[in-house]
Amino acid sequence: MNPFKKFNFNEITAFLLKKQSVIVVYILLAIITGGKQYVHHSYNNYSIFKYVYWHTVQFQNLYNNYTEYLDSNHYGPLFSIFIAPFALLPDGLGIILWNITNVSVLLWGIYSLPISLNKRSVIAWICAHETLTALFSLQFNIALTGIIILSFSYLLKKQALQSAFFIALGTLIKLYGIVGLAFFFFAEHKLKFIISSLAAFTLLFALPMVLSSPAFVIQSYQDWYNSLVYKNDINASLTSFQDISVMGIARRISGNVNLPNLPFLTIGILLFGLPYLRIKQYKNLAFRLMLLASTLIFTVIFSSSSESPTYIIAFAGVAIWFIIQPEPKKIWIISLLVFAFLLTSLSPTDIFPKTAKEFIRLYSLKALPCIIIWLTIIYQMMKEDFKSYSFADK
Numbered sequence: 001m002n003p004f005k006k007f008n009f010n011e012i013t014a015f016l017l018k019k020q021s022v023i024v025v026y027i028l029l030a031i032i033t034g035g036k037q038y039v040h041h042s043y044n045n046y047s048i049f050k051y052v053y054w055h056t057v058q059f060q061n062l063y064n065n066y067t068e069y070l071d072s073n074h075y076g077p078l079f080s081i082f083i084a085p086f087a088l089l090p091d092g093l094g095i096i097l098w099n100i101t102n103v104s105v106l107l108w109g110i111y112s113l114p115i116s117l118n119k120r121s122v123i124a125w126i127c128a129h130e131t132l133t134a135l136f137s138l139q140f141n142i143a144l145t146g147i148i149i150l151s152f153s154y155l156l157k158k159q160a161l162q163s164a165f166f167i168a169l170g171t172l173i174k175l176y177g178i179v180g181l182a183f184f185f186f187a188e189h190k191l192k193f194i195i196s197s198l199a200a201f202t203l204l205f206a207l208p209m210v211l212s213s214p215a216f217v218i219q220s221y222q223d224w225y226n227s228l229v230y231k232n233d234i235n236a237s238l239t240s241f242q243d244i245s246v247m248g249i250a251r252r253i254s255g256n257v258n259l260p261n262l263p264f265l266t267i268g269i270l271l272f273g274l275p276y277l278r279i280k281q282y283k284n285l286a287f288r289l290m291l292l293a294s295t296l297i298f299t300v301i302f303s304s305s306s307e308s309p310t311y312i313i314a315f316a317g318v319a320i321w322f323i324i325q326p327e328p329k330k331i332w333i334i335s336l337l338v339f340a341f342l343l344t345s346l347s348p349t350d351i352f353p354k355t356a357k358e359f360i361r362l363y364s365l366k367a368l369p370c371i372i373i374w375l376t377i378i379y380q381m382m383k384e385d386f387k388s389y390s391f392a393d394k
Contacts, residue, residue: 017121019111025128026107030099033135038092046095046138048073050087056080056211062220063227074231074305075140077208077220078172084211099135102142106131109146110316112153114285119323126319126337127312129345134309144170144177145296145313151180152292156285160193161200168200175228176303176313182295185276186288235304236261239362242307245300246371248364261304268302275381286324286389290381293321297374301367308348314370315345321377326389336376340369 015021037043047069055062056077065072086094086101110124111117134142147170154163163180170177187193208217235242238257242248247264251257272294281287296317300306322329322337344367346352347360360366 017118019117019121022121022124023107026103027100029132029135030103031096034096034099037138038095043095043138044069046098049083053080053084053087056208059212059216061223063223074227075174076172076224077217078204080208080211082173095138098138105143105146109149112150114156123319123323127316130312130315133348134312137309139309141310141312144174145316147177148180148296152183155183155186158188160187160189161196164193164196164200168204172204176299179295179299185282232304243304244306244364244367245303247304249367252363265302271378272298274378281386284386286386289320289324290377293317294374294377297370301370301374308366311344318370318373321373336373340373344369
């Protein structure tokens, strides 16, 4: 008798696509990466994060450079509330729970999407490696991706208050969250959404005051603005690990570090806005999901602050774009996903030779597949009739 049973790939696939399997894998990734970074004392980002809480309760400027960590904080005062439960714990435990929380919010967002369970699991698997990259940096961008997706999902579920809450939460922690307003036109009760947004922003703006004082928090928001302006000015570089964007590629290929962001942003916003002209398509779920994918990618490829761990946001957009394509997937669609996985997701790893990794970094080429896919999304949103797409849960 043959001791090796023949693999049943259908059973294996079904097991991998179970929500529980995905959750277990993500939690394990969070624990392993958090533990490794703590053991190797490689958690400077986490130190920055936890001191947002401690500096808030001690009424110290949130955006100065401190001896406790390298670099400076660029998150809003509301972050002091979000990070507080972890900052109060010993670093080892806090780091691991921080990573677990981030992947939990991401999965919450992915599994809130109104598509079949299997397709949601595929999105999670496509995002897994990019999530791993962000986990090693202990990045909040993982949770932020989930927050943006949740703002979309709740709006489609006609839960305006919940959607507005997540938009306000993401915005007041890290400005990227404001892109959730791109989904405004999908709101059935727009006035209710506007009122809910004003209420959410007001409440969350004031919430950090429970840790300090109104005067300190208001001053901190002003300091935050100044820190972001300064950071934007210094992001442009021909050699840094940031500016992995449309502008970064242009600056680095041309060798002109002084190329301004504004012309690129203007063109990007105009292209991003074009699909809104197709009002009759708004009712189609596929069109709405395409806009979600476009928003997630746009947020990253047109930001001079984008660095490698930021690309979990864009890659979630790539995954959503891919999964909603009609079956069978066309060869060029599959090829674009493979191109993105290789150049965007795997390029920072040791799979690539050191010289190749350096070349990709120096020319911000990690952004290239996402740029091509984003332009493809705009083209599809302007050309296709999405009423023929069918993939929602019955």
